[in-house]
Amino acid sequence: MLERNDLAIKKIFSRPKSLRDMQTHYCAGCGHGITHRLVAEVVDELEIRERVIAVAPVGCAVVAYDYWDFDCSEAAHGRALAVATAMKRLRPQNIVFTYQGDGDLAAIGTNETIHAANRGENLTVIFINNAVYGMTGGQMAPTTLIGQRTTTTPKGRQEKIHGWPLRISEMLAQLPGVKYIERVSLHTPSEVLKAKQAIKQAFKNQIDEVGFSLVEILSPCPTYWEMSPPEALEWIKQVMVKEFPLGKIK
Amino acid sequence: MMTKRILMTGNEAIAEGAIQAGCRFYAGYPITPQNELTAYMARRMLQVKGIFIQAESELSAINMVFGAAAVGERAMTSSSSPGMSLKQEGISYLAGAELPAVIVNIMRGGPGLGNIAPSQSDYFQATRGGGHGDYRCIVLAPSCVQEAYNFMGVAFDLADRYRIPVIVLGDGMLGQMMEPMVIHSLNRKAKGIEKPWALTGCQARKPNVIKSFYLKEGDLEKFNLKLQKKYRLIQQKEACYEGLFLDDAKTILVAYGTMARIAKNVLYKLREKKKKIGLVRPITLWPFPKGIFQQLSVQRKRLVALVIEMSYGQMLEDVKLCTDGKIKVEFCGRAGGGIPTEREIIKKIATL
Numbered sequence: 034m035l036e037r038n039d040l041a042i043k044k045i046f047s048r049p050k051s052l053r054d055m056q057t058h059y060c061a062g063c064g065h066g067i068t069h070r071l072v073a074e075v076v077d078e079l080e081i082r083e084r085v086i087a088v089a090p091v092g093c094a095v096v097a098y099d100y101w102d103f104d105c106s107e108a109a110h111g112r113a114l115a116v117a118t119a120m121k122r123l124r125p126q127n128i129v130f131t132y133q134g135d136g137d138l139a140a141i142g143t144n145e146t147i148h149a150a151n152r153g154e155n156l157t158v159i160f161i162n163n164a165v166y167g168m169t170g171g172q173m174a175p176t177t178l179i180g181q182r183t184t185t186t187p188k189g190r191q192e193k194i195h196g197w198p199l200r201i202s203e204m205l206a207q208l209p210g211v212k213y214i215e216r217v218s219l220h221t222p223s224e225v226l227k228a229k230q231a232i233k234q235a236f237k238n239q240i241d242e243v244g245f246s247l248v249e250i251l252s253p254c255p256t257y258w259e260m261s262p263p264e265a266l267e268w269i270k271q272v273m274v275k276e277f278p279l280g281k282i283k
Numbered sequence: 284m285m286t287k288r289i290l291m292t293g294n295e296a297i298a299e300g301a302i303q304a305g306c307r308f309y310a311g312y313p314i315t316p317q318n319e320l321t322a323y324m325a326r327r328m329l330q331v332k333g334i335f336i337q338a339e340s341e342l343s344a345i346n347m348v349f350g351a352a353a354v355g356e357r358a359m360t361s362s363s364s365p366g367m368s369l370k371q372e373g374i375s376y377l378a379g380a381e382l383p384a385v386i387v388n389i390m391r392g393g394p395g396l397g398n399i400a401p402s403q404s405d406y407f408q409a410t411r412g413g414g415h416g417d418y419r420c421i422v423l424a425p426s427c428v429q430e431a432y433n434f435m436g437v438a439f440d441l442a443d444r445y446r447i448p449v450i451v452l453g454d455g456m457l458g459q460m461m462e463p464m465v466i467h468s469l470n471r472k473a474k475g476i477e478k479p480w481a482l483t484g485c486q487a488r489k490p491n492v493i494k495s496f497y498l499k500e501g502d503l504e505k506f507n508l509k510l511q512k513k514y515r516l517i518q519q520k521e522a523c524y525e526g527l528f529l530d531d532a533k534t535i536l537v538a539y540g541t542m543a544r545i546a547k548n549v550l551y552k553l554r555e556k557k558k559k560i561g562l563v564r565p566i567t568l569w570p571f572p573k574g575i576f577q578q579l580s581v582q583r584k585r586l587v588a589l590v591i592e593m594s595y596g597q598m599l600e601d602v603k604l605c606t607d608g609k610i611k612v613e614f615c616g617r618a619g620g621g622i623p624t625e626r627e628i629i630k631k632i633a634t635l
């Protein structure tokens with residue numbers, strides 16, 4: 034009888050152990066599903082699944098704990114980094130990370146974000162910048178681009194009324210407690226691979242006790258950008274990266 | 284450990300009580316009149332190798348406590364009235380995620396920024412839930428420095444047993460006042476309440492999730508019914524009060540915390556004059572000790588209850604609810620820095 038090993042077939046792609054075998058609730062073309070998978074792959078590759086504690090946001094990714102197969106907590110809207118701070122201080126042996134949207138991390142939770150960063154908490158932050166509030170139906174986010182139409186900026190975001198897109202990663206990079214910040218994107222497969230490398234770096238930093246590490250991910254939201262999924266990827270490439278340049282910030 | 288008698292403020296006694304009860308995480312934000320508590324914790328947590336964090340706000344502090352409770356640690360925060368308003372979001376989430384935690388409120392005058400004088404004006408906020416949703420916190424009201432210390436052990440045990448936030452409600456007077464007290468061990472943690480639900484990493488078990496979010500139809504109602512069942516159990520088992528001269532009293536003073544001490548002085552003064560005065564001092568404000576009021580109002584129709592508070596009548600509503608119109612309920616209260624004096628109370632009693 035032929036054994037599987039006798040054949041020239043090798044399994045080179047499968048579902049990460051840290052990702053449950055189920056359908057997500059995300060819209061077609063959404064970046065959350067891709068990012069969940071990247072996080073799961075990195076957790077598997079670093080063999081930290083049994084040490085991880087994730088803190089999920091309030092936002093479209095609120096039920097990330099249904100998809101990841103490791104310990105997870107909810108946090109109130111914007112408070113993920115306060116919750117994570119206590120967890121990591123009490124259990125330095127665990128790997129604690131937050132996963133947050135731009136409304137969560139850079140509007141309602143700005144205070145918690147800045148102060149956790151400034152204390153130099155040894156945490157990993159996965160920051161999804163989709164330039165809108167997804168969960169509540171596509172309102173303006175702090176990251177919404179000038180001219181971008183949302184339900185609360187019907188004529189497009191205007192500097193005079195709404196202020197400018199907030200580059201919180203660049204702001205955080207000023208703080209001595211922050212050790213690593215990189216902005217990545219999901220608009221092509223090669224960018225997705227770069228995003229994974231950055232996520233891996235941010236987790237490695239925690240393992241090596243380097244300190245506060247954040248990866249900002251430009252992530253498509255076709256539904257509230259009112260675009261098809263390919264158009265959304267093109268919009269990131271042509272428009273969004275001009276406001277939010279990719280690469281290592283610190 | 285040896286017991287020893289020392290002089291302490293209420294704020295410090297609460298902090299030491301928490302340490303003795305095995306609390307190893309504290310986060311807080313400065314606010315008068317409870318700053319001694321935070322400073323004491325900053326020193327003591329270093330000695331016991333616990334974690335102390337001065338948070339950037341009360342909002343952050345209570346969410347840090349959420350994180351600490353989620354990983355299974357005995358955790359607490361403290362504040363005073365304006366800070367308690369900010370903590371309500373986190374307390375609602377603690378209730379919703381069924382996490383144990385202890386929250387101390389050393390009340391000051393309100394509303395708004397108010398002042399830093401002692402007050403009991405946050406009774407509604409503490410006993411009605413305070414934040415959004417159908418939830419309750421157990422509320423303990425110490426009335427002297429020794430009780431402030433002792434109740435911390437009780438508070439952490441109740442929090443762990445019922446997986447519920449417990450509020451220790453004092454006022455600025457209790458917090459600032461120095462009294463002799465006895466330090467003794469409060470750590471009954473050894474008796475062991477296991478926390479298999481805590482987030483510690485999923486080694487050798489299935490992943491744990493801490494959450495308060497129930498989106499599927501019917502799930503949240505089911506969860507709320509479970510909470511209600513727990514609250515009924517707590518009401519049956521944990522209500523607690525101190526009663527004095529209830530057998531022959533014709534007038535019953537009802538007061539808690541610092542106010543109860545003034546009421547007691549009045550009671551003893553009038554007893555010397557052979558006046559039939561009694562006292563009920565609720566120790567748990569939630570669950571409110573309904574039973575004694577129901578019993579008294581059924582047995583003794585001509586009884587008068589005089590509720591005395593440093594507020595304009597908050598606990599008064601609970602006393603009225605429990606006595607259900609069967610006996611006369613009168614009120615004497617001041618707030619915003621005013622404290623009903625013995626003379627005022629005696630004058631009021633004379634009019635009953």
Ligand SMILES: Cc1ncc(C[n+]2csc(CCOP(=O)(O)OP(=O)(O)O)c2C)c(N)n1
Pocket residue numbers: 091092093094110133134135136137138161163165166167168169174
């Ligand atoms: C205190 C509070 N305010 C408002 C909301 C409503 N709300 C839920 S998610 C959200 C914004 C989410 O946007 P973002 O963080 O950018 O994440 P996304 O949904 O786009 O992934 C808001 C305002 C809430 N749940 N709690």
